[in-house]
Amino acid sequence: MRSQILTISRFTIIESLRNRLLLLAILVIGISFAMVEFIGDLAITEHRVTQAAILAAFLRMSAVVMVTLFVVSSTVRELHDKTLEMILAMPIRRGNYYLGKLLGYLYIAALIAVIFSALLLLYADAEQVAIWMVSLFFELVLVVALSLVMLFTFNQVPSALTAVFIIYGASRIVTSIFLMAKYPIIAHTSIAQQFMDSFIELLTWLLPDLHRFTQTEWLTYNTADWATLLPLLGQTIIYLVFLSFIALFDFYRKNF
Amino acid sequence: MQYAHFLHKDRPLSDVPVSVKISLWLALILQLLWHSFQEPVVATADELAPPLSTRTYVMSSLGEPIAVSKFLNLWLQAFDNQPGASISFHQLDYPRLTQWLDTILELDPEGHYPMLVAARVYGSVHNREKQKIMMDYIFYKFNEDPNRYWRWLAHAVITAKHELKDNELALKYAHALAESATGPNVPYWAKDMKIIVLEDMGEVEAAKILVGALIESGEISDPYELNFLARKIAILEEKMIEKRQSVEK
Numbered sequence: 001m002r003s004q005i006l007t008i009s010r011f012t013i014i015e016s017l018r019n020r021l022l023l024l025a026i027l028v029i030g031i032s033f034a035m036v037e038f039i040g041d042l043a044i045t046e047h048r049v050t051q052a053a054i055l056a057a058f059l060r061m062s063a064v065v066m067v068t069l070f071v072v073s074s075t076v077r078e079l080h081d082k083t084l085e086m087i088l089a090m091p092i093r094r095g096n097y098y099l100g101k102l103l104g105y106l107y108i109a110a111l112i113a114v115i116f117s118a119l120l121l122l123y124a125d126a127e128q129v130a131i132w133m134v135s136l137f138f139e140l141v142l143v144v145a146l147s148l149v150m151l152f153t154f155n156q157v158p159s160a161l162t163a164v165f166i167i168y169g170a171s172r173i174v175t176s177i178f179l180m181a182k183y184p185i186i187a188h189t190s191i192a193q194q195f196m197d198s199f200i201e202l203l204t205w206l207l208p209d210l211h212r213f214t215q216t217e218w219l220t221y222n223t224a225d226w227a228t229l230l231p232l233l234g235q236t237i238i239y240l241v242f243l244s245f246i247a248l249f250d251f252y253r254k255n256f
Numbered sequence: 257m258q259y260a261h262f263l264h265k266d267r268p269l270s271d272v273p274v275s276v277k278i279s280l281w282l283a284l285i286l287q288l289l290w291h292s293f294q295e296p297v298v299a300t301a302d303e304l305a306p307p308l309s310t311r312t313y314v315m316s317s318l319g320e321p322i323a324v325s326k327f328l329n330l331w332l333q334a335f336d337n338q339p340g341a342s343i344s345f346h347q348l349d350y351p352r353l354t355q356w357l358d359t360i361l362e363l364d365p366e367g368h369y370p371m372l373v374a375a376r377v378y379g380s381v382h383n384r385e386k387q388k389i390m391m392d393y394i395f396y397k398f399n400e401d402p403n404r405y406w407r408w409l410a411h412a413v414i415t416a417k418h419e420l421k422d423n424e425l426a427l428k429y430a431h432a433l434a435e436s437a438t439g440p441n442v443p444y445w446a447k448d449m450k451i452i453v454l455e456d457m458g459e460v461e462a463a464k465i466l467v468g469a470l471i472e473s474g475e476i477s478d479p480y481e482l483n484f485l486a487r488k489i490a491i492l493e494e495k496m497i498e499k500r501q502s503v504e505k
Contacts, residue, residue, distance in 0.1 A: 042330050045372045050326040057323030172319040176311055216322040221366050 004092050008100025009107065012074070016108045021070055025115045028062050033119060052123040052219045059116040060136060060214050064168060067112060067140050071105050071147040072160050079155065094251050102144065102244065109140035124219035131224045135214040138229075138236040142208055143168060145243035152250040170203065171210040178204045208239045304335060304352050307359040314363070325363035332356050333373060345381045350389040353378060357393065371397065371408040379415055388425075391415055395429060402432075403439030410446045413453065423457045444481045451488065460499065464492040 016022075036055045043050040078084045087097060117133035124132075146167060150160040181197045213232055218224035310321070317324040332353075336345060357370040371394065379390035391412045398409040409429050417426035430450040437446060454463035467485050 039330065042334065043326075043369075044333065044377070046326075046367060046369050049367070050329065050369070053320075053323045053326040057317065057320040060320075061318070169318055173315045176315050176319065180311055211319045216320055217366075220322055220364075 004096045005100040005103060008087075008097060009102075009104035012101055012104025013107055015074055016070060016104075019070065019074070021066070021108065022111065022115070024066065025112050028059075028066070029115060029119050032058055032062070036123070048123055049220045052120065053216050055123060056120060056132065056214075056216045056219050059119070060139075063112050063116050063136060063140060064143050067105070067109055067143050068147050068161065068164050068168075070108065071144055072151055072157055072164070075101065075148065075151050076155075076157050076160070079151075095248060098148070098244070098248055098251055102148065105144040105148075106141055109144055110137050113137040113140060120219060125222050128218045128222050128224055131226060131229060132214055132218050134229055135232055138232050139210065139213045141236055142210070142239055142243070145240050145247070149243050149247045149250070152247050152254065167207070168210070171207040173211070174200070174203050174207050175209070175211050208235055304349050304356070306352060307356050310359055310362045313359070321363040322367075325360045325367060326369075328356070328360050328363070329367075329369045329373075332360070333377070345378055346383055346386065348378070350378070350386045354389065354393045361397070368408075371405060375408050375411040375415070379412075380419075384420060387415065387420055391420070391425070391429070395432065398432065399436070402436035403442060406433060406437035406439075406442050406446055409433050409437070410449060413449050417453060417456065423453065426453045427457065444478065448485075455492065455495075460492050460495045464489060464496065467492065 032055055035058070036051045039054055040047045040051045084097075088094065113133050113136045117129050117136065120129045120132065143164070147160065147164050150163040150167075154160045154163060178200050181200045212235075215224070218228070313324045313328070314321045336348070354374075357374055360370045361367065374390050374394055379387055379394070381387060394405070394408045394412045398405045398412075402409075410433060413426050413429045413433065416422050416429060420426075427450070430453045434447045434450045451463045451466050454460075454466065467489050471482065471485055471489075
C-alpha cells in the first residue's frame, strides 16, 4: 500500500519537473526581483519595508495561482487521457491513488514555497521569512486539497479553477465581510439582510481562516514567532482532512 | 532531417481560399479606417478622486492591507506624473490628499511613509495655505498618538518657523511636543524646541522659566542635556540683561 502511494507521488513529481514548473517558478522569481527593485527606486522612505510588503503579496498570489493551475491541469489531463482509468484497472485502491497524488502535489507546494521565500531573504529578516515560508506551505496544502476537490466535483478546468479561486478569495476576505455585516454603518433589520448576515456567519464557520496565514506584517514589522504557526498548523490539518474526505467521497462515487 | 517536417508543417498559401484572403485584407483596412475616424487621444490630468474605505482596499487586495498601503503610497506619490500630462503639487487638492494619507495610515498604522510625504514632499510646496494644511494634518495625527508621530511635528515646528515664518504656529506645535510627547523614545531636543521658539520670539524670560522648570523637574538625567540647558540659561540671562540695558538707554 505504501509503495503504491509513493510510486504515484513520485510520478506526480516527475510530471511537474517535465512540465517545467520549477523553471516557471524561477522565472516568476526573476520577474518579481526586477519589479521589486524598480519599486525600491520609487520609494522615498521605508523602501525595504515597501519592497518586502509588495513582493510578499505578489509571491503569495503567484504561488497560489501556479499550484492551482498545475494541480487542476495535471489531474484533468489524467482524467481525459484515460490514464486514471488505466491506473484504477490495476489492484489499487482509490484512496491510495488520492493519497499518492496529494503527497506528490504537497512536495511540489513545499518546493515552490522554498523557492519563493528564498527571494524574500534579500528584503526581510531570515527568521520571519522562515515562518512566512512554513505558513505559505500550509496555505498551499489547503489550495492543493481544494483544487482536487473541485476537480473531482466539476471535471472541467474552467469550472474547477473558478471554484477554487472563488473559495480561496472568500476564505481570505470572509472575516472582513463578516465584520462589515456585523457592524454596519446604518443598522438594518429586514429579513433579507438578516438572512445575508446569517449566511456570511455560516461561511466564517465553514471556510478556513486564511486571513491569519502568511501575513505580510511578519516580514515588514517582524511580528511573528514560531508559536504563531501552531494555530495555522491546527487549521491546516483539520481542513486538509475535511477536504480530503470530500474529495474521496466524490472519487469513490465516480464512474469511469 | 527528422525535424524537417516542422518547417513545412503548414499547407501552402495557395490552399487558402481567395475569399478568405480578400476578407482578411478587408478586415484589416476596416480596422485602420475605424481607427482613423476615432477622436485623437489627448492627455488630460485627472483630479485626485476621494479614497475608498479601508475595508474596500483590504478586500480588493485579498486581505493584504500592508501591501496595498505600500502600493498606494507609491501611486499617490506618482500622481503628479500621469500618462502624457504632468501636474505640480500646487494643483493637487490638499484636503483630499490628507484623506488619502489617512487611509494609507489606517491600512498600515506602523508605517511612517504618509507622514514623511506630508512633511517633506507635500509640505514643502511654496504655497502657504497648502503648507498649512499639511502641517495641520501632521498636528492632527500627532494628537492621535504623540509618542509615535513626535518627529513629524518637530519637522512641522521648523517648517512653521522658517518657511511659514509663523512663530505663533511654531510655538503651538512646540508646546504640544513638550506637553504630549512624553514617551521614553522622545529625545529632549524635541521637547526643548519650545525654548528655542520662545527665544526667537523674544520671549526670553518665558524661555528661561521653562528651562529652569525642565531642570528642576528631574526628568532630565543626561549630563550633556543638563549642560546644554545650563548654558542656555546663561545665554538667556545675558540676553535679558542686554534687553534691559537697551530699554534703559
